[in-house]
Amino acid sequence: xxxxxxxxxxxxxxxxxxxxxxxxxxxxxxxxxxxxxxxxxxxxxxxxxxxxxxxxxxxxxxxxxxxxxxxxxxxxxxxxxxxxxxxxxxxxxxxxxxxxxxxxxxxxxxxxxxxxxxxxxxxxxxxxxxxxxxxxxxxxxxxxxxxxxxxxxxxxxxxxxxxxxxxxxxxxxxxxxxxxxxxxxxxxxxxxxxxxxxxxxxxxxxxxxxxxxxxxxxxxxxxxxxxxxxxxxxxxxxxxxxxxxxxxxxxxxxxxxxxxxxxxxxxxxxxxxxxxxxxxxxxxxxxxxxxxxxxxxxxxxx
Amino acid sequence: xxxxxxxxxxxxxxxxxxxxxxxxxxxxxxxxxxxxxxxxxxxxxxxxxxxxxxxxxxxxxxxxxxxxxxxxxxxxxxxxxxxxxxxxxxxxxxxxxxxxxxxxxxxxxxxxxxxxxxxxxxxxxxxxxxxxxxxxxxxxxxxxxxxxxxxxxxxxxxxxxxxxxxxxxxxxxxxxxxxxxxxxxxxxxxxx
Numbered sequence: 341x342x343x344x345x346x347x348x349x350x351x352x353x354x355x356x357x358x359x360x361x362x363x364x365x366x367x368x369x370x371x372x373x374x375x376x377x378x379x380x381x382x383x384x385x386x387x388x389x390x391x392x393x394x395x396x397x398x399x400x401x402x403x404x405x406x407x408x409x410x411x412x413x414x415x416x417x418x419x420x421x422x423x424x425x426x427x428x429x430x431x432x433x434x435x436x437x438x439x440x441x442x443x444x445x446x447x448x449x450x451x452x453x454x455x456x457x458x459x460x461x462x463x464x465x466x467x468x469x470x471x472x473x474x475x476x477x478x479x480x481x482x483x484x485x486x487x488x489x490x491x492x493x494x495x496x497x498x499x500x501x502x503x504x505x506x507x508x509x510x511x512x513x514x515x516x517x518x519x520x521x522x523x524x525x526x527x528x529x530x531x532x533x534x535x536x537x538x539x540x541x542x543x544x545x546x547x548x549x550x551x552x553x554x555x556x557x558x559x560x561x562x563x564x565x566x567x568x569x570x571x572x573x574x575x576x577x578x579x580x581x582x583x584x585x586x587x588x589x590x591x592x593x594x595x596x597x598x599x600x601x602x603x604x605x606x607x608x609x610x611x612x613x614x615x616x617x618x619x620x621x622x623x624x625x626x627x628x629x630x631x632x633x634x635x636x637x638x639x640x641x642x
Numbered sequence: 643x644x645x646x647x648x649x650x651x652x653x654x655x656x657x658x659x660x661x662x663x664x665x666x667x668x669x670x671x672x673x674x675x676x677x678x679x680x681x682x683x684x685x686x687x688x689x690x691x692x693x694x695x696x697x698x699x700x701x702x703x704x705x706x707x708x709x710x711x712x713x714x715x716x717x718x719x720x721x722x723x724x725x726x727x728x729x730x731x732x733x734x735x736x737x738x739x740x741x742x743x744x745x746x747x748x749x750x751x752x753x754x755x756x757x758x759x760x761x762x763x764x765x766x767x768x769x770x771x772x773x774x775x776x777x778x779x780x781x782x783x784x785x786x787x788x789x790x791x792x793x794x795x796x797x798x799x800x801x802x803x804x805x806x807x808x809x810x811x812x813x814x815x816x817x818x819x820x821x822x823x824x825x826x827x828x829x830x831x832x833x834x
Contacts, residue, residue, distance in 0.1 A: 352761040359760045362655075362780045362819050366689045366722070369653040388697040390653060390690070425751060426691055427781065449757035449781070472758045606652050606698055607674060 355472030360494035363427065363449065363474060364558040367391055367495075367581050371571070371602050372560070374398050374585040376416075378423035384588070387598030391427040391449070393583065394420040399456050399503030400586035400625065403635065409457040411439040417446050429476070434641060435461020437470075444473040450495070452476045453488075455640035456502045456585075463642060468492030478562065480513045480638050482520035483539030486549070487642075489557055490542050496555060498579065499638040500563015503586050505627025507564040509638055510574055514561055518578040525553050563638070566591070566624045568604030568617050575608035592622030645833050648673040648682035650708075652698040654690020654723060658818035662826045676707050684717035684809075684833040687724030689780070689816050692732075692751065695723060696741055705741070712744045717809035719829035725812035726751060726783050733786060745807045746789030753784035765815075767796045767804060770824045777803065777815035784814060809834070 353359075370390030375381040381392045396412045397405065411432055421428045427449035432439035434453055439460075443451050453466050455478050468475040469492035478499035479485035485496045498517060500510030524535050524546060532550055536543035548556060561579035565571055566587035574582060582605050584598075591597040600617035607613035649659045651672035663670040663686070670686075673679060685708065687695075699705040712718055712728075720728040727741040731748040754760070760781055764774035775796065785802040788794055796804035796813075803814040804825070809832040817825040 352763045354759060354761045356762055358762060358778055358819060359780060362778055362816060363757055363760065365655040365658065365819065366691065366780060368655060368657075368690075369651075370691060370694055385693060388694045390694050426693060427757065444758065447756045447758060474757065602694070603698070603701060607702075610674075 357494070360474035361557050364476070364495035364560075367427070367560075368558055369606060370581050371598075371605050372429065372581065372583045373588055373598060374583075375420060376589070378419045380589055380594070381420045381423045381428075383595050384598060385424045385426050387595055388602035389426060389598065390581070391429055392420060392424060393429045393431065393452065393585070394448070395431060398586040398589060399637070400505070400590055401503075402456060403503045403628075403633065411436070411443065411457070414442065414446055417443070417448060421447065431457055432466070433457040434459040435464050435466060437466045440466050440471060440475075444471055448473065450474050450476055453493075454478065455499060455637045459640050465491050465642070476560070478638070478641060479517060480641075481516045482524070483541045484641060485517055485555060485559070486539060486541035486545045489555065490545055493557065495558050495560060497560040497562040497583055499641075500561065500565070501630040501633065502563045502637050503628075504564050504630045504633060505566040505587060505590070505625040506630040507566070507570045507573065509630045510561055510564045511577065513563075513638070514574060514577045514579055517559065521549060521554065524550050564630065565601070566627060567621075568600045568614050571601050571604045572608040572611075572614045575605060581605070587625055590625035597621055597624070645669065645683040645830065646671060646681055647830070647833070648679060648685040650685060650687045650695070650724070652702065652704075653694050654688040655816070655818060656688050658816075659686045659688050659721075659826075662818050662823055663830075666823055666827055666830055668830055673704070674702060676703050679704070679707055679711060682716075684719070684829070685712070686829070687718065687720040687727050688818070689722035689724065692723040692726040695727060699741065709742055712742050715809060715834075717829065717833040718742075718744060718811070719826070720812045721816050721818060722780065722782055722814060725749060725814060728810060728812055730789070731787075745805060745810045745812055746792050747785045747802070747805055747812070748787040749783045750786050751783050752781050754779060754782050757781055762820075763798070765796045765798070765803065769795050770828065775817065775822055775824065776820040777813075777817075778819045779803075779815045782814040808832075
């Protein structure tokens with residue numbers, strides 16, 4: 341709760357915008373990996389992940405199993421926290437502020453209010469300003485990104501279509517967000533009011549975007565990244581870091597694939613390095629063409 | 643002050659350092675490959691994840707040539723993860739943590755706690771005058787031991803958070819995030 345009840349010396353302020361967005365800045369150029377066990381978390385850390393997302397099931401398995409997907413068991417989150425020194429993130433259902441409170445109490449470093457889990461609220465997202473822990477939220481377009489930022493998200497990730505291993509939705513969402521940022525930057529001051537209406541986003545944030553030319557928080561990419569070249573693609577399109585879910589631990593050789601995606605994310609403009617790390621990785625996750633999936637996770641969020 | 647300053651650009655908040663250095667009139671270049679080290683007069687090691695950067699330094703073939711340049715007396719400025727990579731010793735770090743060892747300090751990673759404990763505060767830095775420096779501490783490391791050659795420039799709870807040894811400057815916090823240019827300026831003054 342915005343640092344007011346923390347036992348810290350006076351003069352120190354926790355949970356500020358700068359501190360929340362600052363951690364996202366530190367993750368830039370890195371790969372955040374979904375893990376379901378402490379062992380996988382260690383594999384991720386050894387491969388150079390900048391953070392791990394602690395989950396009970398990766399999105400591909402959530403899709404396969406069906407049913408209601410919820411916050412992970414605190415024991416799992418704690419085991420993963422104990423296994424690694426890098427930041428640990430965990431997912432709460434859209435609108436489920438009580439799950440978020442639990443995750444904050446567990447000391448996770450970032451909460452992903454995620455469409456991969458079954459939404460708890462069909463109208464409202466979590467009021468993220470009320471928390472000390474920072475939040476990341478998914479977005480398919482610029483309006484959605486700005487609405488999440490207005491609710492306090494300190495990082496945006498393009499949603500893609502999680503668990504498919506098909507990068508096309510991630511590309512669509514990134515292109516939509518970044519393309520509209522470019523268009524807003526070209527608008528004159530009167531047109532910005534129109535943009536705010538079109539985007540269904542607060543005019544103040546639209547004006548700030550037009551002035552700065554970028555989102556006020558980092559823009560990462562998620563949902564469907566399965567190969568080093570996928571990572572190089574989304575980074576060149578303007579993503580500042582990658583979330584990789586099913587793509588690593590559903591591949592034939594997770595430690596090597598993890599390492600290769602880390603290197604491709606750093607050297608995304610250097611095709612010789614992307615080629616080198618892509619060689620002989622074995623089968624990537626089989627995946628599922630995103631237009632054929634029964635449940636479109638990216639449609640969740642309001 | 644001007645000079646060609648490398649910013650290690652494997653991962654982390656590279657852009658902020660590049661922008662502060664440019665604002666101060668230096669000529670920043672991003673360093674990802676060994677050839678990027680050519681002709682630089684100093685190096686900035688940014689904030690980010692030290693474990694990730696250590697691994698990428700090795701795989702990019704940068705660790706050895708950069709270590710050689712640093713040992714030859716090149717100026718360096720490390721913030722947060724950068725401080726860890728420049729330190730002599732990393733306490734309770736991973737086995738692959740110790741990297742360049744060009745400032746005689748022992749650091750503990752994530753010493754202030756987890757992200758919910760990350761904070762901002764004003765710091766007294768006598769070297770930079772009476773105006774306090776605004777420190778942004780994000781999962782910050784702490785200096786547990788500073789050798790006799792090390793000057794402590796600022797402290798939190800009686801523990802060093804900004805140190806200098808010759809041309810090597812390190813901070814637990816992120817001056818590149820707070821808009822205060824004075825520590826970068828101090829680093830540039832140490833560039834030969």
